[in-house]
């Protein structure tokens with residue numbers, strides 16, 4: 123499959139409807155994804171990025187329907203990660219001398235992955251490759267989200283090839299933002315931002331400002347995953363700026379795991395207390411052993427405050443919550459308040475352990491945690507309701 127984007131640009135990637143996990147099993151994919159590769163035909167012919175290795179053979183076969191591979195003058199590797207570079211070895215076996223334009227860090231990553239001494243041409247921000255009527259201008263996007271990441275801007279047609287930035291793991295046969303369900307698109311775009319780009323938010327803001335200062339027109343943003351932004355393409359840039367700036371909504375999220383339902387009942391009572399005081403706030407509860415971790419991280423990203431709960435086990439917390447706090451630390455959420463809760467039988471360390479993790483992860487601890495012994499009775503649940511009321515008042 124391929125499709126024409128405009129007179130000069132053709133999409134030659136792969137829509138992967140079957141994908142359910144990405145980055146190993148670190149990122150859940152509900153709606154498939156795509157690996158977007160673009161063929162630019164001007165006086166010179168350029169291929170921008172490839173696809174994930176399992177689809178390399180299919181990619182080359184389809185590309186050959188579009189063009190004699192020997193007519194490709196330049197390859198641009200905006201990003202060396204395997205989902206975009208995986209078909210390079212197969213392609214380079216066919217056209218071994220073709221120059222590959224990428225950043226210096228891109229060379230390191232590509233050599234690290236494939237151990238090949240291809241004809242690399244290193245580029246940096248502002249370097250330009252003239253291909254005929256259009257020029258391709260390179261813009262390094264270091265740590266968005268790898269050291270090698272880069273954008274390529276095509277003049278005249280005003281297309282920004284942004285690679286991972288502004289993308290989504292979202293398969294569609296239609297491939298344009300104006301042709302897909304906007305709610306689905308938004309939820310996949312925010313999940314992608316929260317789980318992949320959020321740790322680099324300060325750099326996102328700076329890069330957006332840098333690109334906007336260039337004052338170049340952008341008629342289309344061709345990402346490397348999911349749909350192409352062609353209707354009001356800068357809407358996703360503005361959205362990224364909002365997300366990058368310590369984003370929060372009026373939401374409190376309670377995230378817990380439970381052994382014999384005591385910590386769950388505490389969570390529900392705390393939620394009731396919050397609701398007693400604030401009917402406007404969105405309150406969400408998630409049992410981590412039953413919920414997708416990336417969906418929960420998206421909810422943390424949207425929250426102004428979180429409450430983490432675990433019973434005490436072996437002097438610590440349940441393993442699902444241990445994984446959760448580590449994920450929350452790594453994603454570097456900003457501008458969020460927090461506290462902890464949990465049941466215990468004797469030693470009762472879980473609340474202290476959770477609170478310490480939250481503090482180290484950069485959350486502002488606004489209240490001492492609450493712990494209840496054994497199975498919470500009505501008096502204990504009343505204390506939890508009161509705790510919820512006080513918690514929301516402290517925000």
Ligand code: FEO
Nearest residue numbers: 201203205286346
């Ligand atoms: Fe889609 Fe960072 O690779």
